[in-house]
Amino acid sequence: MPARIRITLLFTSLVFVILGLVCLSAYYFFNISRINTVKIRLTNRAITFGRLLSLSDVFSNQLIKSIDSATSMAYQNKIIEAYDYKNNRIYEYSSRRGDSLQIDKELLNNARIKGEIYFTIGKKEVIAYHYADNKSRMVVIAAGEDVEGRQNLYRLSKILLVSFCGGLLVAFTGGYFFSKGLLNPIKKIADDVNDISAQNLSRRIKSGKVKDEWAYLSDTLNSLLNRLQESFDLQKRFIANASHELSTPLTSVSSQIEVCLQRERTEDEYRKVLKSVWQDVLHMSKLTQTLLEFAKASGSAGGLEIALVRIDEVLFRLPYEMAKTNRGYSVLFEFDDMPEEQEKLLVFGNEELLFTAIKNIVINSCKYSPNREAIVRLSIQNEKIVISVQDNGVGIPEAELAHIFQPFYRVNDDRIREGFGLGLSLASRIIKLHNGEIRVVSQPEQGSLFTIHLPAANCAKDKILTTF
Secondary structure, eight states, X not given: OOHHHHHHHHHHHHHHHHHHHHHHHHHHHHHHXXXXXXXXXXXXXXXXXXXXXXXXXXXXXXXXXHHHHHSOOSSEEEEEEEEOTTSOEEEEEESSTTOOOOOOHHHHHHHHHHSEEEEEETTEEEEEXXXXXXXXXXXXXXXXXOHHHHHHHHHHHHHHHHHHHHHHHHHHHHHHHHHHHHHHHHHHHHHHHHHOOTTOTTOOOOOOSSOSHHHHHHHHHHHHHHHHHHHHHHHHHHHHHHHHHHHHHHHHHHHHHHHHTTSOOOHHHHHHHHHHHHHHHHHHHHHHHHHHHHHHHTSOGGGSOOEEEEHHHHHTTHHHHHHHHOTTOXXXXXXXXXXXXXXXXXXXXXXXXXXXXXXXXXXXXHHHSTTOEEEEEEEEETTEEEEEEEOOSSOOOHHXXXXXXXXXXXXXXXXXXXSOSOHHHHHHHHHHHTTOEEEEEEETTTEEEEEEEEEOGGGOSSOSOOOO
């Protein structure tokens, strides 16, 4: 069922309930008011005739009947009856000949106990009133047909029914057009989204000037499109750069082999060619391994092995790894204000990925420092583990800071240095995968400071990792 029809039916159902309650309430309270008026009039009439009957020495039954017949009353087919304490009928009057009430003894006894009983017989509404004074006590029955009141009630019911049906019709019609205006923004948003494709991600949805729920939906979709466009651009750059980085050693290998096969060569010449090919293959192997690590860090946390990791133990692996990478690289630790509780040094995550991220930053610092040394500090701040890596190298220009975490990006003066431009990008993705963040402060010729913030394990029990 279309949403427009559902909204219309829902709105009409709501109006149906409201109008129904209003109409039923009006009918009910009008009828209650009518009945209360009937009770008061019949009770007053019963009291009046009770007083007259108690003065039997002054008013005879015949005189009372004459008074009764001459008394005007708003009700038709009125009846007055009176019964003594022995339930004997001592008076009877009816405005219509032959009209009478069948009153049983139980009702008379109940009237004496309760003092007053209201009930109906057919179209007649009846009051049984217990009248008592110093001279006599009796039960007076006063009855009549409230023809005018019932007619007014009937007219009111017809008016309410017409109003109810008319209100439903107006509600359905108004709801149908109202839902059209309500859903128009969604239709426009859907049309805009349908026009957006992978080749046209730059287009955005117009959110309008009014800051309502539709504007919020448009802004949310625009934010999603921004992230998608950024991901697509990142993917395109990654594929282009990866293809270039892989094609370069492959081209070199194929060219050297082709030149080598053009004529017979000496053993030393073949050895030189093979050594050059081996270096290109080794370079390509390292690049492939780095790309695999990058792809692993670009996934989600659901497929990783998550455990408690002591971050200081991860850091202590750095000196050996730096020496293995380059004999000239060194790491200087500065651990100030370390907590006494070892639990504060624990994080939830994948130890190897965390080590890879920190290692890449340290290698980067050693590579650009004149003394090939990186200073690593560890501290606890606001229940977060803070790892800082500082060097005194050439620094990074301010214009380049926004791009250093992009895959295959290298600053202008870095083209001659060894590397693929994936280390910092890989580190950034791993840190984000662990709900952390990485910041960098750098000035040319004064060095760089990389700071990693990771949530401590005691603050991340309910959300170990999130999907990057």
